[in-house]
Structure formats: C-alpha cells, structure tokens
Amino acid sequence: MAAGVRVPEPQVLVCLWALLTRWVVAGLEAAVIGEVQENVTLLCGNISGPRGLVTWYRNDSEPVFLVSSNSSLPSAQPRFCLVNASSLHIEALSLQDEGNYTCWEVLNETRWFQVWLQVARGPYEVEVNISSTGRLPNGTLYAAKGSQVDFSCSSSSWPPPRVEWWFQAPDSSPEPFGNNMTASCFTLLLMSQNLQGNYTCLATNMLSGKHRKVTTELLVYSPPPLAPECSAEMSPGLLTLKLTCRWAGGYPDPEFLWTEEPAGVVVRTSKLGVEMLNQSQLSDGKKFKCVGRHIVGPELGASCVVQIRSPSVLSEPMKTCFVGSNVTLTCQVSGASPPAQILWLRNLTQPKTVIQPSSHYLITRSGQSSTLTIRNCSQDLDEGYYVCRAENPIGVREVDIWLSVKEPLNIGGIVGTVVSLLLLGLAILSGLMLYYSPMFCWKVGNTFRRQDMGDVMVLVDSEEEEVEEEEDAAEEEEEEASDREEFPREITKYGHIHRVTALVNGNVDQMGNGLQALQDDSSEQQSDITQEDRPV
DSSP, rough: OOOOOOOOOHHHHHHHHHHHHSSOSSSEEEEEEEEESSSSOOOSSSSOOOOOEEEEEESSSSSSEEEEETSSSOOOOTEEEEEEETTTEEEEEGGGGGGEEEEEEESEEEEEEEEEEEEEEEEEEEEEEESSSOOOSSSEEEEETTOOOOOOOOEEESSOOEEEEEEEOOOOEESSSSTOOOOOOEEESSSOOGGGGEEEEEETTTTOOOOEEEEEEEEEEEEEESEEEEEEEEEEEEEEEEEEEEOOSOSSSSEEEEEEETTTTTEESSSOEEEEGGGGGOOOEEEEEEEOOOTOOOOEEEEEEEEOOOOEEEEEEEEEEETSSOEEOOOOOEEEEEEOOOEEEEEEEESSSEEOOOOSSEEEETTTTEEEESSSSSSHHHEEEEEEEEEEETEEEEEEEEEEEEEOOOHHHHHHHHHHHHHHHHHHHHHHHHHHHHHHHHHHHHHHHHOOOOOOOEOOOOOOHHHHHHHHHHHHHHHHHHSSSSSSOOOOOOOOOOEEEEOSSSSSHHHHHHHHHHHHHHHHHHHHHHHHSOOO
16 A cells, blocks of 8 residues: 555545435436346446546445545455446446445545446246156156146246246247236146147346246147957958057057967057968967057056957858849858958859859948849859858858749739639539538528528427328329339338428527427337338
C-alpha cells in the first residue's frame, strides 16, 4: 500500500451511507442480471467522457467497500475490479453476490449511481419421471391402454422455474398440454391411443429467460381383445401344410410360438404366426398349439390348438337318370382339417379322368359339400361309375357312385292301368260280398232307403192257409209223381205251418229271431216226416 493513503474508517462509511439514504441519486437505478459462475460488469452511470474518483460499495445493512479507482485503496476481493476506471467487474458470480451496489464518483461534484444486481441459476438437469408399464431396449417408454400414468418434472434453478408440458401427437405440431396448463406434475387416468406421442417438459428461468426442455416418447400399447385363432390350410401343391395363428386387434403385434402337442416340442417362434410343415411332420389326429405373447400381457400369453385330420366322404351309392333329363350327384366331406380339395372323376377308363365344368357338367361347392349336375343324360355317354375324391395333406378319401340311365316311362299308360286294376278289384269285391253275404247287402239297401218305420212282426195261423197249403202240396206231388216213376214214393205229413212276415228297418237281430223260429218249425216237420217213413 502506498504511503500516505488511508483506508476509510468504518465510522466514515456509516456516515456516507446515511448521506446516501438522504441524497437524491443522480441518474436512474439500473438492474443487471447475471448468471452463477459467469462474469458481470456494473456500469457507474451512463456517462461518457472523463471520470473522477470512483468507489464501489455493496449496500447491505451497512456499506461495504469493494473497489476504488484510487490505486492506494486495494479491492476487497480479487473477483472485484474496475473496468475503464469506472465500471465494477465481478468474476465467477455466486448467489451471495445478489444485491444493491452503489457507485460514488467525485469529479467536480459528487455523484451517486445505484445498480441492482440479480443472480440467476439454471435451470439445470431437467428431470422427467413418467410412471409407465415398462421401457423398451432403446429407452422408449410404453404404457398399457386404460392404465393410469403419472407425470412429474423437476429442475435445479434459481429462482424456481416455471414448468410447462407440451404434447406432440404423431404427424402433428406441438401444443400445450391442456388449457395453458402450468404444472410440474399431473396424472392421466385412462390412457388411450390418441395420447400416444412425445411429451416435453419445458423449465424456464423467469429471471434470466433461459430454459431447458426434455422430450420423452410414450407409446400406448394394448393387447388383443379376443383369444387367438388357429387354422390349417393346404399349400397349392398339397405338399406342405400351412399353420396360421391370428391374434388381431392389439398394438404392437404379438409374438407367436408353435409347439407340437402333447410333447410340447417347439416348432418355431415368429412374429407372423405362420409355420409351414412338410408331410413328414404330419399324421392323422396330430395337434399343434400356438401361444401368443404380448408385451403388456397376459403374462402367460394366450393360446389356441389346431388338430389336423384326414377327410371322410359320404354320398349316395346309386343314382338314376332318365334319358334327356338332368341328375345331381352330391358328395359331403366331413372331419377334414385343413379343408379338403374335392374333385369329381369319371371311372370309365384308367387312369381316372378329372371332370371339368362345362355345358354338360355343372360343379358347385358350398363349404365341404360338392355337387355334380349332369345335364341331358345320355345312356351311352353318362351311365357308369363316378368318383368323388377328397384330398388334404393328411390323406385322400374316395367314394364311388353308380349312375343308371333309363328310358323315360309312359306315365299315361301306367295311370290307366292302375285305374283299371282298381275298378276290377272293386267289382270283384262287390260280387264276393253279394254272393257270400246277401243279408249284409239287404241291410245296406234298407239303410240307404232310410225307412222311418218301427220293427213289425206279424204271425198268422189260420185253417184257411193250412187248407191252401195242403192243396198246393197235393198238386205238386201229383206232378212230381208223373215225373218220378222209379223213385219210391215219399210220404209227407204237414203239421201246422206258421207264416212269419217281418218288416225290418234297421233291426237285423229281430229279423234273425223270426228266421230262427221258421227254421225250428221246419226241423219239427222234417222230424215227423222221417218218423212216418220208417217201416212198421
């Protein structure tokens, strides 16, 4: 320190501070913002030209000397120095340097200038935390659809920063998340596909205007809603079998594992779920299992099973077609997995010839059922064996159908013959009934006449009728005697004859009773005649 130079005593500085509080500052108060660990220069007023003696103080509870243009007064710290003999230069700022600074200049007069120094720090190391399902190998985060996701953002800064969240969906521009929402943390309760994209946390130091941001990509994954479906189908050449496992509706696509059951031998793992098997790996009834695994679950995955089987064929063994008409042969295939290829062949020559659709042959297929329609049948060309063949990689089945082609029948002649036979049968039946059962016919006749009369039976016993009967009998005997000379004479003896007259309407039983009485009388008379004929 140079001789004769004196450092102001503390008492003097206190007096100066008191004066500063009462004096009017010559010039406007300035504000300077500096960054921690950076340098800053505070100007002593906005004055150009020669400067006087300049001294800088720190305005705390009492003035603190910092540096002076008087070379005899050393600076308080090496970080403080004068620039251009007037401005205060501070190196390596710290938060403790923030405050009011006063420049005291003595030239022709004493002038005071105040500077407010603000020190900002950061933001540094913006940290984003998103609670999600997991993280991919490349660092990308993913969350399950419908899950709850918490977002938080923090940064080291002074003063505390303002935090904003921005969202950018795929193929769109960034936009503030929410309605100008300013928050360091928030929660999304139900994640959906439209919330997939880039989330940006922006931390801004409102003092310095500096900002930092961190962008995080968040994917929203969803497992397929339904169970996987397995299927088996033939390759075009029937040499291989194609196994397909479909588990659609999820994002991203799942992985598939094919195993051979029941041993569980792994066939292949793939993204597509398609596996080709050659015939050496196939046998009737073998099962293959597909296990689909998705990144968000379920943990054990989902599975389906496909069982391969050879086809079974069913058809009518014989069909008949009339010349000039059409006939349809049907072939039903069942149990085939994968579905069988169905062919129609003509088994008239060797080798068998595959029937192709034409104007004469119409082939249709519905599912595992096929029909062959032969138009305008010809006995020479169409009669014979037809073969329905069902084939898949597991096996081949065939069935033979015999087609018989006949000449059309005379329907009119057949109908006439049938009618004639029916009429002849009715006539024979009526004759038999009249011959064997006249009483039945008499009953039927009375029934159709519908006589409304009661049953009447009249018994007549008179001497006159007996005399008439005797006379008639005598005449008949004389006539018979003239005709029979060689026969012995029959002696007849008539007793009383009872004549029965019955008018019967719908009562055959009573008429039968009357007839029975007559039969009884006749029996008695016959008995009397027999006794008289005996020799004495």
